Amino acid sequence: AQSVTQLGSHVSVSEGALVLLRCNYSSSVSVYLFWYVQYPNQGLQLLLKYLSGSTLVKSINGFEAEFNKSQTSFHLRKPSVHISDTAEYFCAVRPSGGYQKVTFGTGTKLQVIP
Amino acid sequence: GAGVSQSPSNKVTEKGKDVELRCDPISGHTALYWYRQRLGQGLEFLIYFQGNSAPDKSGLPSDRFSAERTGESVSTLTIQRTQQEDSAVYLCASSPRISGSSNEQFFGPGTRLTVL
Numbered sequence: 103a104q105s106v107t108q109l110g111s112h113v114s115v116s117e118g119a120l121v122l123l124r125c126n127y128s129s130s131v132s133v134y135l136f137w138y139v140q141y142p143n144q145g146l147q148l149l150l151k152y153l154s155g156s157t158l159v160k161s162i163n164g165f166e167a168e169f170n171k172s173q174t175s176f177h178l179r180k181p182s183v184h185i186s187d188t189a190e191y192f193c194a195v196r197p198s199g200g201y202q203k204v205t206f207g208t209g210t211k212l213q214v215i216p
Numbered sequence: 217g218a219g220v221s222q223s224p225s226n227k228v229t230e231k232g233k234d235v236e237l238r239c240d241p242i243s244g245h246t247a248l249y250w251y252r253q254r255l256g257q258g259l260e261f262l263i264y265f266q267g268n269s270a271p272d273k274s275g276l277p278s279d280r281f282s283a284e285r286t287g288e289s290v291s292t293l294t295i296q297r298t299q300q301e302d303s304a305v306y307l308c309a310s311s312p313r314i315s316g317s318s319n320e321q322f323f324g325p326g327t328r329l330t331v332l
């Protein structure tokens with residue numbers, strides 16, 4: 103079985119600041135990793151994903167996440183956040199083999215302050 | 217349709233009543249998930265259907281909760297004898313079965329259930 107831990111249920115940062123949202127996972131097999139975002143009053147949508155290859159993956163809106171196998175982490179960061187990044191961010195993991203269940207973390211609410 | 221749809225979008229019911237929530241996945245998606253999101257909390261896995269395999273019901277919180285899916289189409293989540301703690305947004309997601317794919321999930325807009 104897999105598990106996901108997101109440290110910090112709420113994070114507040116000023117606009118233009120660097121933000122780091124932490125995600126650690128536990129799994130006995132190789133995994134795919136995801137970050138989903140839920141903007142206020144909207145549904146969840148995929149932000150970025152790691153499947154294989156380069157351990158640094160990027161989204162179109164400036165977020166990036168780095169897969170660190172030794173530390174079993176997939177932290178999400180953005181060098182300079184915008185007010186529009188205010189949302190809840192969920193880390194998720196699933197085994198890379200077969201067709202298996204996705205496990206989500208409990209989410210981190212990011213509040214960007216003007 | 218273009219995406220996952222759920223109905224109703226809002227449901228208000230009285231304690232003790234039964235409710236049915238519906239999810240229409242994206243056509244061709246073999247996997248379907250139900251999650252619960254209580255106010256201010258994260259996603260809570262409820263149940264997972266993958267094709268014709270036996271569903272993974274490990275997340276259902278009690279025997280008041282059940283779900284069905286006919287083939288690879290519509291799914292219904294039923295909550296019997298609703299309690300106030302069942303109040304939450306119920307989310308449905310589907311994903312395709314494509315070899316070598318990450319099986320990204322596509323989420324519906326959710327059903328907001330309020331139990332008075």
